[in-house]
Amino acid sequence: AQHIDEFTVLFYDGHAALSAAMVGDTSCLQTMLENLGEYLKSDRGGWNKIVTSQHGTDLIQGMLAMSAGEYGEAADKLLSSVSEVMRKSIRVQVAEKYIFVDNSLLLYFV
Numbered sequence: 001a002q003h004i005d006e007f008t009v010l011f012y013d014g015h016a017a018l019s020a021a022m023v024g025d026t027s028c029l030q031t032m033l034e035n036l037g038e039y040l041k042s043d044r045g046g047w048n049k050i051v052t053s054q055h056g057t058d059l060i061q062g063m064l065a066m067s068a069g070e071y072g073e074a075a076d077k078l079l080s081s082v083s084e085v086m087r088k089s090i091r092v093q094v095a096e097k098y099i100f101v102d103n104s105l106l107l108y109f110v
Contacts, residue, residue: 006035006039007032007035007036007038007039007052009048010048010051010052010055010056010059013032013036013056013060014056014059014060016028016032017029017032017059017060017063017064018063020032020063020067021063021064021066021067022067024067025067026064026067026068029060029063029064029067030064032060033057033060033061033064036052036056036057036060037057039052040052040053040056040057054081055081058077058078058080058081059077059078059081061077062074062075062076062077062078065077
């Protein structure tokens, strides 16, 4: 997977992280995690920043663990956010919610 130069939206970067994890590109995932940290330190705001600050790090770290074959750790990271993300109180698109569910289910099939 090609390295991402800047964190944009959890929806896009979550899918990119899954792709990177599936091909074992831990370098890309490390870069994404660093970019996520920079995004969280920035002055940007809005609903994406709220959801990302609560669940983005776990998502990318979960993908990194999955890529490294650490499936228990990956499941813990991903599943820690599923119940909160799926609640209607968090304003995210349905597709974004299912990133967590899809990625968590994947761990049971590897």
